[in-house]
Amino acid sequence: MNGRAAVDHLPALHAYLDDPARQDSVRAAAVAVVEALAAAAVELAGVIASGPLVGITGRDGAVNPDGDTQKDIDVVADRLMRDALRTAPVAAVLSEEVELPETLDAEAPLCVAIDPLDGSANLANNISVGTIFSIRPKARDILSTFFEPGTAQIAAGFFIYGPQTVLVLALDQRVDVFTLYPPTREFVLTGRGVRIPPDTPEFAINASNRRHWSGAVRGYIDECLAGANGECGRDFNMRWIGSLVAEAYRILVRGGVFLYPADVRPGYREGRLRLLYEAHPVALIMEWADGAASSGRARILELSARTPHQRVPLIMGSPRTVRDIDMMHEGVEPLFENADAPLFARRGLFR
Template identity: 70%
Template sequence: MDERLTLRSHLDQSASQTPHGAALGDVIKAIAAAAIELAALIADGPLVGIIGQDGDVNPDGDRQKDIDVAADAVIRRALRDTAVAAVLSEEAVLPETLRPTAPFCVAIDPLDGSANLENNISVGTIFSVRPRGNDVLSTFFEPGTAQCAAGFIVYGPQTTLVLALNARVDIFILDRRAREFLLIRPAAQIARNTPEFAINASNRRHWHGPVRTYIDECLAGTNGGGEADFNMRWIGSLVAESLRILVRGGVFLYPADARPSYREGRLRLLYEAHPMALVMEWAGGAASTGRRRILEVAARTLHQRVPLIMGSVLGVRDVAAIHERTEPMFDNSDAPLFARRGLFL
């Protein structure tokens, strides 16, 4: 097999293209090193005392598991020797200040989808890096366009690292023997229009009209006047869904809905939606709330939730088009208004 470029070499080559490029490379190398440690910890699981036991409640009200706490500790430890002013984690109420004058701030979900581990389903780490502003805290309240790098790691059959840096997206895979990430897909691009969608269909009764209309039309396919018949996918793991979109295309929807705890969406803006949106856009795709480009949204609170619709640019456009034809409200989705305002009618 031809010798592949390592993540370390890739970052060294990229350093001249970004302000503080060498320091930014060191931040990403530290996250990658933490991911290698976490991959081994996740793989061993109960053999090293990680049994999925519930612990405290995190700032979002989600029950923490032992692996969430362990992952958070591993990543914080890795970042302490880098040029990071502060790190905001899903597992803590406030950012932790590391080096107040350092050039970068990091927002991170240390282990997204930890509840899936008991079923041996892929989980991951999601990260966002942005230049430090005038003060540490205000940095996290800037729009997603402020990010200078983002990405995610999938802990699955392979450990895969997806990196958005310098306006492109590269995919690496962990060589477990060498303990190095190797480049397997440079400059990844998302297919513009794949007839495939991912959504938790069991929540259909809670969806607002635009989402229900879009999914109904996908399911109707060519019988309903559409140009293609759609496949449905739902893994229930954000990182796995995102990697599939990078490889195959399609649209992922985690919308707001009528349930009280979902009215502003469910995914966290700073360390889930913002980094995923940067990955999607730099790979030629799109990401939206349904009514607004995700990267233009600035957080009002550190753990703010938003709807997330992302993937192939034409698919996201279609979802947004239906939203634009309806008023934003908690609607009666069975009303005729929403039956008339689809893509094909």
Template identity: 70%
Template structure:
């Protein structure tokens, strides 16, 4: 790009285009970005900064909690307390924390997604969702994902990258470590339509329900099996890294429900993982589904509700949902031969 566009200047410009609470929304995003810069430094320093990776107990949703999870949560909460945020729901807390009850926005956030990956020096991230405060503060979090007015994620990897969905478009910013500010590197991102790549944890093949197994088997069969392309498989095991790859390259990511007891409702959290990712995907010209329903149409019933997530190009997500539609629900948990006759390549 010829012009150096910083996140701050981008947000200031966006605020002028958003008459209702535009400046307030910009302030919330700036605070999250500022906290992420501090967190990026802490992650990079790791043990030199006293971060050992040791387990600190179990969080409210039953996941193992590490010292870096606690530190990330504290950083972001501290940053948000000085902004027009009415309440914040974090993965690390059982219930939303009320900050300024009359403020115009509520935030749902995963302060550090994938912290276990730090042991292997794999990218981790922060995911956030912002929505206007409703008349009833707590019920704001239980509205459909379409209520979101902004969302984004930060990837802490070889570079620190911030992806922002705002004003119906998606832009990407990279942290300039010397200036300590985010600078725009991609604007108005659009997901490639036909990149033949899928990402899924293939070790769970035996647990998958029929539609997912059918889709992946047909991707692997490729042209020789009657398909349009030979697919490559990718699997990083980091949600933010997988999402960034889709925005940059295209393809599809699947984290489905499966037959295991703790995976029957899916594993990713609706409010601060699936909802924001779905908004980003749709505003970048892609799609996000459970396999049967559009993610943004779902409303959470509990703060940490889990869901399946299939996201990426519209073309690929529609292929997955088409197989779900064709296979009768009564066969979802079986290996019935019917699957072989009802895939994409009829």
């Protein structure tokens, strides 16, 4: 079967979105947001693929409001995504690249939080990066919308720019996957009702930071590393890409667990990922794909931000594994005991 014939029998994104658009005005507005972001993602995918051929050098630039150094591609991605949202029924948008939410149309029914280009530092190594977005109904006061818990989201998703450009979309309590077909510049449905494999012996963490972790996190990883000779009774694979969208996509496909915990380093004590436009939307995707997402002490979707760029620890993946790690946090001080103390002896997976 040639490529065109293979694509012809797959629903395009705009056709797939027809049904939710007819359900009610809020869903219709969410559909318009997704379509606007998808159009921008097609443009951004082209820029990323061309890189230096279109003037993208990867050079460091200014520092964003949350203290991270911007790449030139961060600025381009932010412009493309915010311009797209101006064409949709969006009251305000909070971007990683701006300090406060920007009001677009105060009468519109939705607000969007977005990381325009997650993992831009990875582009120098030709590693997958992405765009993460969260859609929620506007509260009576626009700013307060962003300080509601993650359960307020009505949709979320991410685009991943890799060997294929893919959209993972959480809408109407399900997670579906769409792949960009470059000849027509359309996303087509390639995965329906994604479910995370429940029992994959695989974990992802930046193991170079072991000395900074809490005893609970270190205890879990040590038990995994003991493998078949330890209490887990089986061997584990370890993965680490360092790109949130790539890590999330791998879990959707393969299962396992991803940990980006808080640790004792300055700037990491509340975690490193942003709650509103990274952890909240990814947590919604995980839960609607039969997975789980936790800070180690609380369900991510039940957390509310105190500031627009609030940081949080994130543990996501199969629900059994996330639950086990949560249990290991019980009875352990909330970090910042002596990081070198053998705390995990106080609680493990099997005691």
